[in-house]
Amino acid sequence: MIGPRIAGERGVSLVPATLEHAKLRAGWMAAPEATRFWGLRLVDARPERAEERFKKDATDPSSVSWTIAYEGEPVGFTGIFDIDWVARDGESGLFIGRTDLYGRGIATEAVRLRTAYAWAELRLVRVHNWIGLRNRGSRRANEKAGYRQVGRFDRSWFRSGQWYDEWLGEVLLPEALDRSPAGS
Amino acid sequence: MLGGIVRGRRVSLRPMRDDDLPGVSRWSADLRVRRAHSAGYWAEPATLATWKERLAEASKDHRSVLWAIESDGALVGSAAVGMPDPAFSDIVDVRHLTIDPERWRRGLGWDAALTVHRWIFDIAHVRIAATRVPADAAGALRIAERLGYTTFARGRRAYWHDGAHVDETRLRMELATWDERFGESERDYEALGPEAEA
Numbered sequence: 001m002i003g004p005r006i007a008g009e010r011g012v013s014l015v016p017a018t019l020e021h022a023k024l025r026a027g028w029m030a031a032p033e034a035t036r037f038w039g040l041r042l043v044d045a046r047p048e049r050a051e052e053r054f055k056k057d058a059t060d061p062s063s064v065s066w067t068i069a070y071e072g073e074p075v076g077f078t079g080i081f082d083i084d085w086v087a088r089d090g091e092s093g094l095f096i097g098r099t100d101l102y103g104r105g106i107a108t109e110a111v112r113l114r115t116a117y118a119w120a121e122l123r124l125v126r127v128h129n130w131i132g133l134r135n136r137g138s139r140r141a142n143e144k145a146g147y148r149q150v151g152r153f154d155r156s157w158f159r160s161g162q163w164y165d166e167w168l169g170e171v172l173l174p175e176a177l178d179r180s181p182a183g184s
Numbered sequence: 185m186l187g188g189i190v191r192g193r194r195v196s197l198r199p200m201r202d203d204d205l206p207g208v209s210r211w212s213a214d215l216r217v218r219r220a221h222s223a224g225y226w227a228e229p230a231t232l233a234t235w236k237e238r239l240a241e242a243s244k245d246h247r248s249v250l251w252a253i254e255s256d257g258a259l260v261g262s263a264a265v266g267m268p269d270p271a272f273s274d275i276v277d278v279r280h281l282t283i284d285p286e287r288w289r290r291g292l293g294w295d296a297a298l299t300v301h302r303w304i305f306d307i308a309h310v311r312i313a314a315t316r317v318p319a320d321a322a323g324a325l326r327i328a329e330r331l332g333y334t335t336f337a338r339g340r341r342a343y344w345h346d347g348a349h350v351d352e353t354r355l356r357m358e359l360a361t362w363d364e365r366f367g368e369s370e371r372d373y374e375a376l377g378p379e380a381e382a
Contacts (some may be wrong), residue, residue: 039271087344125349126341151337151354153314157272168337168354 003066013110014066021067021074022054037132070108089126106130107141115145123174133165145164187251192299197251204252205235207259216285274311297327301372305362319351332361
């Protein structure tokens with residue numbers, strides 16, 4: 001599924017992903033500045049691949065995808081994936097492709113908007129997220145929205161001569177927002 | 185991909201066939217099986233035609249390995265692992281390991297788990313096996329502990345069973361642990377002797 005438009009603060013908004021946005025991904029994911037904590041910097045840059053990926057995301061009933069916009073321009077993407085609609089739990093992810101805009105709080109605002117949507121519109125009760133332990137910016141953005149560490153996976157991947165650990169965090173539906181009959 | 189034959193003491197892993205699918209279909213609809221797994225089971229209940237499509241897809245999927253588990257010539261379970269994602273370093277994800285509930289408490293689960301892990305560590309020689317199970321899945325946790333898994337995360341309210349949320353336990357097991365506990369006794373092949381001189 002594609003998520004709806006959600007206006008945030010400081011020029012940040014989540015907007016419905018489009019095929020044009022999807023075509024930006026390959027360029028973003030080829031850049032070393034953006035991928036230290038993300039994958040192997042391998043891209044399939046064919047336009048038809050971007051289209052396939054976009055269609056898959058748009059029709060997947062267990063995910064919600066957005067493009068992150070800053071001052072109206074697409075700068076990255078985020079979403080909630082592998083949603084278990086019975087347990088009401090999903091896994092979140094976020095990628096900022098425009099590294100020249102790092103440090104402006106874009107990820108923090110995007111996580112805040114995404115998390116609020118998970119509670120208010122999707123009626124999830126939990127969202128979890130894997131982040132490179134040394135990716136302090138991403139961890140901080142998630143922690144500001146309420147994510148807390150529940151585990152750590154040591155030596156998850158090896159890159160450039162050193163091991164990287166992963167942080168596993170979760171955020172639970174705040175009690176004040178729990179409007180289920182049982183309040184569970 | 186479909187996993188090949190790996191022989192245990194009481195069970196064997198072998199490639200899954202179409203005639204295994206009625207059993208798979210039955211387990212997918214069994215609440216005892218669904219409660220014991222992190223995501224229900226391999227997939228949600230479906231018609232046999234859909235299960236055939238799923239088996240064909242699994243055969244083509246190079247990122248996973250699927251086995252049927254057999255004992256005394258009868259289908260008794262199934263298992264699947266996710267192959268290492270190239271972005272991470274040699275980590276296999278154990279996705280499901282299911283024994284027919286009518287045959288629980290006979291030691292088949294332990295033998296099947298040991299055999300799957302012999303494939304993971306002795307044949308594939310992977311660095312880490314990881315899995316997640318509901319925190320109340322006592323049988324699975326006992327087997328994991330006996331194999332040498334350790335808990336690295338505890339998530340809250342990750343599953344919904346019997347009208348209540350259940351926490352999750354995430355576990356990992358290292359190749360070094362396998363070598364220490366089972367490296368001598370659980371080899372798939374006997375060591376070769378010195379090469380004969382030509």
